[in-house]
Amino acid sequence: MFKSLLHTLFGERSPSRPPLFISFIWLVYLAFPLHAVFMLPLVEMVVGLLVIALFAVMYIYSILHERGRFVLLYVQMAIIVVFTLKVDPGFMFMGFYLTPLTGIMPTRRKFIITWLSLFVFVLSVLVVYRNELTSDDLISVIPAMLIMLVMPMAIRFGRRSKELREKLDLANEQIAILSANEERARISRDLHDTLGHSLSLITLKSELTERLILKNSERAIQEVRDIQATSRAALQQVRELVSGLNTATVETEIHNALQLLAAANIESRLEGEYREGSVTPLINNILGMCLRETVTNVVRHSGASCCTIERISMHDSMLLLVTDNGRGIDDHSTDKDRREGNGLKGIRERLKLVEGKMTIEKHGSKGTRVTITVPYVNRSSMGR
Template sequence: MAERAKFRLFPQKQGFFPFVWAVYLVLPILNLRGETGMKLILGGIMIAVFAISYRQLYWVRGGVFNVWLFIQMLIIVVLSLFYTPYNLYMGFFTANFIAYYTENKGFKIAFASFVIMILSVLVLVGREMEWGSVMFLAPFIIIMLISPFGVRSMNRNQKLEKELDQANEVIKELVKREERMRIARDLHDTLGHTLSLITLKSQLVEKLVTKNTERAQEEAREIQRTSRAALRQVRELVSEMRAVSVAEELAEAGEMLRTAEIALEVEGDISLEGVSDLTQNILSLCIKEAVTNIVKHSRADKCFIGVAKLAGEVRITVKDNGIGLQHGERGNGGLSDGNGMKGMAERLSLIDGSLSLSSAEGQGATLIVTIPLIVKDAQGGETA
């Protein structure tokens, strides 16, 4: 048996806005004070129908929307003419829904009908109203006539923002797809030929083992050199795929800190021209870990990240103004010295980097990451 749909008074995407406006439906009820008999009953019925139309207009569209909007305007006219002219303020409800028309033609027709309704009421009741009362209503009527344009503009902006977000998602997916195709091409172009060469040479060695030992040994050494070249190509490809520059990571960090309401100040040349992708990638991972700890534990409202390219080294400084590393609970304040710090140290050791962490309780923490620009050669003559 199908589960029954949950009843909602207003669409969830509208938030609390419809409920706030619904409170003002109390005012036309208060305007019924002093009425008696059938006039009181009819007034109550009309306000109840108006409340129903208010809810329905959030849910329906098309021809049904037009019918409910017409009912609203008709009720406003009757309540303004036969009860009190101050019920004309209920037009604010209708003005809001007129902005829901997406087509210019529908909007113009609804707005013209709305203007005719207001002018008709003013002409019919204006003679009986005092000049002061007319002047009191004038500002509200002007705002009422302007509000459909303002609400419509706001709705359009929200729609454009939503479409922009969707477009950005599509672009991200296309970029991912293109990146996959690029990786596939690179693997085919760079490794296909090399692996084929290794296969052919290994077959040649197999034939030469019994016939020409020296030639077989030479070919075997050639296979070793070729395999090392292939390994180097794989490492380069992996490095390019995973590499994140310091500038890119700082942009991500800024977004994370902004979401956590922590102000970020960045100082120095973040482009780090001439610094290898591997070095920048490890620095980026260190920045990510440090910023994540600040957001989770520091209780800070300011963060400073300094980038300095000195003689022979790159230095990254990350500071916060939070609670610092607490005595006896070193992992709970700001730039933690727990597993995150161990992970940073392990990454930095790959390229002879180092880090230092200092903190004064209640005065924040400071992390300094240093990486030499000249990296030692690894075994086998390959550069790390």
């Protein structure tokens, strides 16, 4: 029982009220009205003591519980008014008990109503006793009344600030979680794009080496060296990826794509050009990674014998076209996700970052054309 009481007084509390021990300290000041009540005749003294006891109970209950706080505040205000008018003007200082209750009102509407009521109470007391208050009395009464009116606002402001800080902390936690998820998704895309391309090249060169071992040993040795170089490059790319230093560019990936296509015995063609420096490093990196994934898909899935990479610089956008003469796409498929793997999904997600887009369409009687379009002016530059 005693531990439970201590926990209630000093343990965890609702964020809508101040610490209980601070609220209970105010009860000490009931000694002044009690002193005045003890000066009354016996019957009036007993009634006064009972009313003060009831006042203390209502005050404690109102601090502890939100339910009924609004009504009980007005009951306590009525008791203060009666004591002030009937017993002693000094009872007006019991209005300090109303200040924390006003400050912790659950809604803004109730706060405004109770604060205005408190203001009317203070003003009414000053008006009623204006002829009885001396200059010395005013020096002590007016500052007390001002404090009585300012304290609820300070309490309200403090509560609001704390709520905003808690919301800000929660928002920061959510941002951190979303950032971590986005970073995981980025790493997943980059690993897929980087390792997928390199491993595809290693696989193709290994198969070619196996066929050349008996026919052309010197060419086989060269292919093995290419495999070693590719594996080292893949390892370096992974290191750069982990450290966030992946700097894939369009020109670099075009060079790698031509090597990959040649290793897969796919005839490659390079057409067009784009203005040097016409795109930002971010767009250049995204275009390079998108080109890498697109060419890897051509090698893996198209069954093509020829692939054309075309660069087109428009007045407001940069285009990359990858066209093959492979088996094409399934016109009867209506579920885009069913024919788009993680690679194409990753391309679309990357392009969203710079307001780019990708279209996939049939080319001629068979074959596929992938068009990647990125505007020169992206969202980040427009926001500056």
